[in-house]
Amino acid sequence: MTTVVDPDTEAVLALLDDEYARTIIIETYDEAKSVEALSAACDADPSTVYRRIDRLQEHDLLADRQRLDPGGHHYKVYVARLEGVAIDVTDDGFDVEIDYAEEEAADTFTRLYEELSG
Template identity: 45%
Template structure:
């Protein structure tokens, strides 16, 4: 979780059905905003707002995909691996375990294989 995000912000964000659908939709496969819009049955501005908040909280990452004609677009992939909420000393404690981000070498290999 980003150090700037409070547990309350994460709780509030995860209370949003669009944010949850974005995370579950991008668990195994990176998806474009258009694909997320269809999965969530939401407008593109709604998707962009949610993805921005999820990225700010460290739960989602943005990657760039290249098309054969040289154009590029963003896709989103969940970074959240595990979220734990524990009750400890009369307080809720939030722990977020993130996936390791894709390295530049991994990204190059993935792009090369797609060509």
């Protein structure tokens, strides 16, 4: 039997097979974290973490938020949008359902403001 899976779904499943990507999702599930914190959690260089962040964001599994530090500088933190993945076996192959976390209203407003203000 040949299993046909949507290319985007296949890319998400391949990404979830990556140890760094899984660690980033787990670390950001309950609390937004900076690249530095994620780098420490993954025991990886920031460049490696940034590559995984880019791939996770391409598939809407990770969102970024702006934070203001006490010195008045802005920096990004990241929060998981992935809630769950369900895989069912069917007569035709696999049925994959990906559940995403809802964006909070304040985060939606902030994101839209940032997009509009450039």
